[in-house]
Amino acid sequence: MVPKLQCPTCGAEVRAHEKDCPSCASFCWFPNVRKAEEAEEISALEGRYEVARATALGRDREPVFLAYESALADSVAVVCRSLDQVKALLSSESAVYISFYKQRSSGGRRAEDTPIETQREATDVRVFPSYNEEIRFAALSLDGKGVSSYGNCSLVLKSIAIARRATVFWENAVEFCNRVCPDQTKPIPPGYRAPWPMRAKLAAAKAEPSLDRHTTHEEFSRILLDGNLFVEVHIYGPLNRNSFDRLLIPKPSGTADRAMVSGIKDVIRKDGLGIRVEEYS
Numbered sequence: 061m062v063p064k065l066q067c068p069t070c071g072a073e074v075r076a077h078e079k080d081c082p083s084c085a086s087f088c089w090f091p092n093v094r095k096a097e098e099a100e101e102i103s104a105l106e107g108r109y110e111v112a113r114a115t116a117l118g119r120d121r122e123p124v125f126l127a128y129e130s131a132l133a134d135s136v137a138v139v140c141r142s143l144d145q146v147k148a149l150l151s152s153e154s155a156v157y158i159s160f161y162k163q164r165s166s167g168g169r170r171a172e173d174t175p176i177e178t179q180r181e182a183t184d185v186r187v188f189p190s191y192n193e194e195i196r197f198a199a200l201s202l203d204g205k206g207v208s209s210y211g212n213c214s215l216v217l218k219s220i221a222i223a224r225r226a227t228v229f230w231e232n233a234v235e236f237c238n239r240v241c242p243d244q245t246k247p248i249p250p251g252y253r254a255p256w257p258m259r260a261k262l263a264a265a266k267a268e269p270s271l272d273r274h275t276t277h278e279e280f281s282r283i284l285l286d287g288n289l290f291v292e293v294h295i296y297g298p299l300n301r302n303s304f305d306r307l308l309i310p311k312p313s314g315t316a317d318r319a320m321v322s323g324i325k326d327v328i329r330k331d332g333l334g335i336r337v338e339e340y341s
Contacts (some may be wrong), residue, residue, distance in 0.1 A: 064239035065094070077190035079296070090296040091191050096255045098226040104251025109261045112268035119340035123275045130266060131280050137217040137226060137293040138206035143309070143320045146213045150301045150335070151327050157299040159333040161193040173221070185232045186244060196299060200228060200263060200291035203281040204308050204338070207290055217299070225296040226256040230266055232292055255272075263291050304335055311339045 065074045065088065077091050088094075095101065103169060116125035119145060140155070141149070163182075182193035184306050199206045206214040213248035216228070230236055230252040241248055254262040270283050284291065307328075312318045328335045 090225045092227045096253045098251045109265040112265040124271050124275050129264035138201045139207035141200045141211035141214045181235050196295040198293040214308040215304045220307045221303040227294045228259045229253045229292040306336045308338045
């Protein structure tokens with residue numbers, strides 16, 4: 061049983077979903093990070109990692125496994141959005157990237173009438189009980205490219221902007237719960253989430269079956285993020301244009317897209333945002 065958290069300032073009980081003490085308002089850390097740092101979670105993850113490494117050794121691919129883990133030390137969190145969404149976010153100091161739930165509750169977005177959205181909401185409430193509205197989603201990446209189904213522009217987050225408040229999860233949480241623990245009344249098994257500094261161990265343990273003796277460094281990016289097979293990043297709290305340091309965009313082909321990309325570059329240059337724009341074919 062997880063011990064109850066007490067506020068370090070006043071000693072009052074702080075519940076699992078609370079970031080601040082309800083009695084004295086002292087900051088008591090981000091609930092997703094506290095969850096990932098629980099002894100049971102860490103122990104289970106360490107066990108999963110050791111099994112993966114031993115398996116790699118037994119199959120004569122430990123050097124590749126360790127090289128992959130080493131590369132993951134430089135992995136980044138990436139948010140994907142459309143060109144117009146990126147331009148709107150970067151064009152204003154007042155623009156804030158908020159969660160779907162906050163957009164919906166403010167009246168700025170309609171609820172999606174689709175099965176996947178129903179599943180997503182049920183999963184988020186389960187993974188982030190009573191604080192799902194505070195979570196922003198990203199994907200772990202080695203090359204700066206994200207999950208294109210969410211938008212063709214990849215915004216790479218600064219590590220300093222998220223390192224204290226980000227956690228990683230084995231895969232897309234909806235897919236994971238459907239596959240591993242579909243019974244909503246059962247707890248999510250431990251060891252499938254990790255605090256940001258342990259992301260390399262989690263991602264390496266997950267990828268071990270996909271590695272062989274001939275896997276090259278050039279293949280690492282694809283193994284980490286291949287379609288919907290990605291390590292999900294959970295970030296507590298808002299993001300704005302100062303949270304990003306790179307923007308990767310497919311080379312625009314049409315006149316409208318070229319104009320949009322030119323406008324984004326103008327905003328970045330004019331406002332001194334320091335975001336590096338990379339176009340790729």
